[in-house]
Amino acid sequence: MAEDYxxxxxxxxxxxxxxxxxxxxxxxAFQTAYMSFESRKRIIGKAEKKGRIIYHYDHDQTQ
Incomplete structure (x- = not known):
């Protein structure tokens, strides 16, 4: 089952x-959802081993 990114x-x-x-x-699949997300510039990813990426939301960033 695909994740609902x-x-x-x-x-x-x-x-x-x-x-x-x-x-x-x-x-x-993530990239498609990411490009449609209205505040995508606040979604920050950190690359891990074996190509895994952990994403978090930057609540402190000013718009």
Missing amino acids: ANLMAQLKSGELDEFTVEPADFM
Whole structure:
């Protein structure tokens, strides 16, 4: 089952989630949702080993 990345990003923005992980095989599905997310510039990713990326929301950034 594919992750609902738009929902996960909304949960990051609202504070329901602190972070979520995207595996390399799922990156293109994430990228599609990411490009449609209104505040995508606040979604920050950190690369981990084996291509895994952990995303969080930057609540401190000024718009």
